[in-house]
Amino acid sequence: MAIRIYTKTGDKGSTSLIGGTKVPKSHLRIEAYGTVDELNSFIGLLSDHLSAAGAAPAPASASPLAAAASPSPSPSTAVSPLVSTAPAPASASPLAAIASPSPSPSTAVSPLTAASAPPASPSATAEPAVAASPLFPEAQILLREIQDRLFTVGSSLACDPDKEPKFAIPDLHEADIQLLESAIDSMDAELPPMKSFVLPGGHPAVSTAHIARCVCRRAERGVVRLQDAGAPIEPLVLQYLNRLSDYLFELARFIGHRLAVPEIPWKPRV
Numbered sequence: 496m497a498i499r500i501y502t503k504t505g506d507k508g509s510t511s512l513i514g515g516t517k518v519p520k521s522h523l524r525i526e527a528y529g530t531v532d533e534l535n536s537f538i539g540l541l542s543d544h545l546s547a548a549g550a551a552p553a554p555a556s557a558s559p560l561a562a563a564a565s566p567s568p569s570p571s572t573a574v575s576p577l578v579s580t581a582p583a584p585a586s587a588s589p590l591a592a593i594a595s596p597s598p599s600p601s602t603a604v605s606p607l608t609a610a611s612a613p614p615a616s617p618s619a620t621a622e623p624a625v626a627a628s629p630l631f632p633e634a635q636i637l638l639r640e641i642q643d644r645l646f647t648v649g650s651s652l653a654c655d656p657d658k659e660p661k662f663a664i665p666d667l668h669e670a671d672i673q674l675l676e677s678a679i680d681s682m683d684a685e686l687p688p689m690k691s692f693v694l695p696g697g698h699p700a701v702s703t704a705h706i707a708r709c710v711c712r713r714a715e716r717g718v719v720r721l722q723d724a725g726a727p728i729e730p731l732v733l734q735y736l737n738r739l740s741d742y743l744f745e746l747a748r749f750i751g752h753r754l755a756v757p758e759i760p761w762k763p764r765v
Contacts, residue, residue: 513664514655523724527717528652531736534714535645537707542638544700545631548754630753634746637678641739644671648732652718656727667731675738682749689748692761697751704747711740 504510509517510525518525647665654660695705715736722728751758 512655513650513653513660514658516655516658523717523721524652524726527714527721528649530710530714530717531645531649531652534707534710535642535649537703537710538638538642538645541700541703541707542635544703545635545638545750548698548700548750549630631750633678633681634749637674640674644735648735651729651732652721667729667735669731672731672734672738675735675742679738679742679745682745686745686748686752690760693748694759694761695747696759697756698754700754701747701751701756704743704750708740708743708747711736711743715740 505520508520510520511517512524644667647667650664651666654664695702715733718728718733718736722733748758750756
């Protein structure tokens with residue numbers, strides 16, 4: 496039986512935690528995991544921006560009318576922007592453990608041409624693929640991993656601490672935090688030293704990474720407020736959110752670097 500989207504049980508401003516306890520939707524616990532949910536959405540938006548950033552833009556001199564009138568390339572000669580701009584393979588990284596093996600050149604399918612491929616058979620059970628950008632393949636793989644871990648964080652925060660859940664709840668591991676730290680160190684090795692504070696902006700992907708960073712900090716503050724109110728909080732939850740905001744700041748700089756977008760230094764008026 497399909498799950499109904501609306502139940503009407505929250506129409507009076509209350510909701511249920513995992514365990515069945517009813518609390519008002521203004522509860523600190525709801526605020527905390529609701530902000531984590533908001534962060535997850537911005538992480539998805541950031542990944543979408545990275546996919547768009549990897550596609551080769553149309554020449555600036557091309558007229559919209561001329562583009563509409565020009566013949567489309569034949570299927571045998573069309574080249575995907577994602578394929579044509581792909582860089583040389585990077586050295587092995589900590590993300591190799593969660594990355595799928597790359598298809599051989601003879602079998603690789605561009606994310607842009609995949610949309611026109613015939614539908615898969617009903618028996619196909621393949622996982623949805625990430626539309627990876629050739630400029631940020633490892634970042635997009637890690638962003639999908641982060642989205643999964645944020646659901647884990649949300650599940651932990653949504654549990655009633657006074658009741659044992661009736662089903663297994665996923666948990667965080669030290670390795671999840673180490674993965675973020677390794678990614679930060681890897682990006683930092685490629686980036687020039689930061690000589691001043693930088694202002695968010697310069698490219699939609701850069702700005703979105705900064706928005707995600709700010710929402711992550713807000714989620715962290717919400718969890719701290721919940722902890723200060725006496726609620727038991729899994730220590731790895733706070734550690735993960737703290738490290739994730741650091742990662743998102745570094746990723747914002749890394750995106751700008753890869754896209755050759757100049758950083759905007761803050762020039763204090765003194």
